[in-house]
Amino acid sequence: MSPNLMTSAAAPQLDQQSAAPRPEGEATARILVVDDVADNRDILARRLTRRGFEVVEAGGGAEALERIANEPFDIVLLDIMMPDIGGEEVLRQVRQSKSDIELPIIMVSAKSQSEDVVQSLTIGANDYVTKSIDFSIALARITTQLNRKRAGDADRTAKRLLELEAEQLHQAISSETAQRQESEGRLSYLAYHDSLTGLLNRVAFRDVLNEALDNVAVSDQPPALLFIDLDRFKIVNDMHGHEVGDRLLRAVAERLRDRLTPKAHLARLGGDEFGVIMVEDTGAEHALAEANKLVRALSEPFYIDEREFRIGASCGVARASADHADLDSLINGADLAMYHAKSNGRGGAVLFEPRMLDEQKERRALEDELRLAVQRGDFEVFYQPQVDVGTGSVVSFEALLRWPHPTRGMIAPDTFIPIAEESGLIVLIGEWVLRTACREAASWPGNIGVAVNMSPLQFRNPSLLPMVVNALAASSLPPERLEIEITESALLGADQRNNEILQSLRELGVRISIDDFGTGYSSLTYLQSFAVDRIKIDKRFVQAMGTSAQSAAIVQAIIKLGTTIGVQTTAEGVETSDQLTSITEQGCTQVQGYLFSRPLRALDARQLAEAGKLTERDK
DSSP states (O other): OOSOOBOTTTGGGGGGOOOOOOOTTOOOOEEEEEOSOHHHHHHHHHHHHHTTOEEEEESSHHHHHHHHHHSOOSEEEEESOOSSSOHHHHHHHHTTTSOTTTSOEEEEEOGGGHHHHHHHHHTTOOEEEESSBOHHHHHHHHHHHHHHHHHHHHHHHHHHHHHHHHHHHHHHHHHHHHHHHHHHHHHHHHHHBOTTTOSBOHHHHHHHHHHHHHTGGGOSOOOEEEEEEESSHHHHHHHHOHHHHHHHHHHHHHHHHHHSOTTSEEEEEETTEEEEEEOSSOOHHHHHHHHHHHHHHHHSOEEETTEEEOOOEEEEEEEOBTTBOOHHHHHHHHHHHHHHHHHTTSSSEEEOOTHHHHHHHHHHHHHHHHHHHHHHTOOEEEEEEEEETTTOBEEEEEEEEEEEETTTEEEOHHHHHHHHHHHTTHHHHHHHHHHHHHHHHTTSOTTOEEEEEEOHHHHHOTTHHHHHHHHHHHHTOOGGGEEEEEEGGGGSSOHHHHHHHHHHHHHHTOEEEEEEETSSSOHHHHHHHSOOSEEEEOHHHHHTTTTOHHHHHHHHHHHHHHHHHTOEEEEOOOOSHHHHHHHHHTTOOEEOSTTTOOOBOHHHHHHHHHHOBOOTTTO
16 A cells, blocks of 8 residues: 555644544444555554544454454454455455444555455445545545444344344243243242252141141041251251251251151251151050150261261150140140250150140249349359369369249259250350459459359350450459360350460460360360360269269270370369279369368358368368
């Protein structure tokens, strides 16, 4: 192409031309300028850029074809004469894939190339300009072709939209009935089935039970209701995650389904609770036998990814009768029976008895009274000494909560602590005990510490650390004289969070002990995972040493373990001289129990702390 792209007469007109109009909101038009002469491309590109176009340059036919294949353009200014691939050949190849509406191409030709222009128009060029280019003419022709392209694009878009809408409408009409039926079936299924296990859900369970109860008056087989609760599922779920927990629930559902007769109705009621409605052979003995059979089945191990899980279950059984056929009463009865099964040590089945309703009312009344007691502070902290076996000196006291009820007398913690934990009151009660114990311990000699129990709910409470800091600050008790006792169940799951809590407490100087060691879930795992200062041997092992070789072996193993890993051990519940002798011979250096002292009121504990050693009178 000749380097004289623009005429001198055209140059003054360049600054007088306005930018090519484009619809509001439309992207800037992209123009590909193809010329083997760089000066020609540069001049034309600068003029077009000033008019608001986005200009891309190509130095020859081959480059032009590559760019058109890989980039979007709105129009091409294509020189006819180029050394590598001529403009006509470029045009011919482009038109194989893009029409003159999709990509307008304006040929740039010398006046002496009129035959070439005619040939180009014949094979698909949209227009042409001649050298030297009159820019106003070139701009007008570019604008005309862009407007034509925009109109064509709009027509194609409208056509595609119409075709798409027509196709969608056709599909919608042809499949509407099938979709509605499928949707209704799916909704109906989800409304009455548990999405995880495929069992009946609570809604369907109540419907089936209602129907069975409606037939009680005319049937000699009133339904029996079984409530099954998995005993240690939460432990697995917390330790191994929800995915493993979900798979375990599906495995439980499958095992229950396999053990039940076809006429029994099995449901997942939520969480780790399952329900069974029996409509045949529903006598008390048979229903209880069926419940025990299911409990035994669930006591067998489950295997997930070659890991063994033992979760166990507790079951409550309630039977309907002609004069006792209320749905909610039957459900409440089965639930109460299940609660009693758990209270009896878990892993068993209990048949509902009317007395359980009275016990439930009593429990609710006690909860109401407990709330009032929390508001009024109607509690008392007793202190049981922990003694160094070698010297007989008192080294610490364990703070033990008691509730002196105005009409019920002294209520033991085994009675009201479970209620406090279920109701959430344990957090407020625990904070009161901690403050009281720290304040009392501050009045003792500086070599005697105090141990305070923390429930799992307290340990997981976000305010635990500030609560401990405030109690120490308010009492001026040095942190190293405070020992926090936690059970293994408090450490279940959330290992990182638990480790952070324990580390923060120990950084304060507070000591940590594991209470009732050996009775929880995977004790050795916790000693490996968490830093503790003391392990307390559960009194059940200590008191059974004389009659149980297994308990004696467990005690010996725990003491040896503590010595090996450098953790102190304290034996709880020492009540006889024989137990003390056995414990001492095995290397335990600190003990606690009625052999030395019962829990003492604050004044008596203070006097003992000042004396430093127990006397026969103290014992």
